[in-house]
Amino acid sequence: MKEKLLLHVCCGPCAVGSIPAVDDMDVVLYFANSNIDTNDEFEKRFDAANAVSSYYKKEIIKEEYNHGDWLDSIKGLENEPEKGSRCLKCFRFSFELAAKKAKEEGIKYFTSTLTISPHKNSNVIINIGKEVGAEYGVEYYEHDFAKNNGYNNSVKLSKELGLYRQKYCGCEYSIWWKK
Numbered sequence: 001m002k003e004k005l006l007l008h009v010c011c012g013p014c015a016v017g018s019i020p021a022v023d024d025m026d027v028v029l030y031f032a033n034s035n036i037d038t039n040d041e042f043e044k045r046f047d048a049a050n051a052v053s054s055y056y057k058k059e060i061i062k063e064e065y066n067h068g069d070w071l072d073s074i075k076g077l078e079n080e081p082e083k084g085s086r087c088l089k090c091f092r093f094s095f096e097l098a099a100k101k102a103k104e105e106g107i108k109y110f111t112s113t114l115t116i117s118p119h120k121n122s123n124v125i126i127n128i129g130k131e132v133g134a135e136y137g138v139e140y141y142e143h144d145f146a147k148n149n150g151y152n153n154s155v156k157l158s159k160e161l162g163l164y165r166q167k168y169c170g171c172e173y174s175i176w177w178k179k
């Protein structure tokens with residue numbers, strides 16, 4: 001029997017490229033992204049992640065959108081640049097939810113699609129995941145989804161499936177990515 005893995009998914013495109021890399025696990029998707037600036041955008045990204053869950057026939061759990069709590073968690077770091085300390089808090093915010101959910105569901109491992117992004121440092125994400133896992137008594141499954149051409153595969157598959165691909169990371173402070 002395959003070991004269960006709770007996979008935190010940030011959006012459909014990152015999910016579609018990441019899931020094949022953990023095919024040896026029984027994957028349950030977990031959409032928890034209160035960092036996203038508006039409810040409309042949250043729902044758009046959820047719809048894309050949900051389409052991916054149907055495509056791979058995987059269960060998906062949708063976490064409630066609570067941007068107010070997320071804003072509280074990054075207070076004072078609003079003007080930090082991307083990849084700075086706000087982003088570290090942001091990863092931790094989602095990972096704490098994922099670790100709690102894994103514990104609640106009796107799933108030993110959790111991980112995140114965030115490492116597939118070329119805009120993020122995989123080692124930093126993995127280290128935060130490991131720290132949070134240790135705090136909550138679950139294990140962060142160490143995998144760098146950027147490996148083996150992960151990002152390019154995700155772009156290709158997203159186009160094939162016609163998935164919505166956002167042009168900015170998520171929070172209102174990353175809005176400048178929008179061109």
Ligand code: SF4
Pocket residue numbers: 035036082083086087090091169170171172173174
């Ligand atoms: S830029 Fe992205 S990773 Fe950084 S705080 Fe905003 S949503 Fe989170």
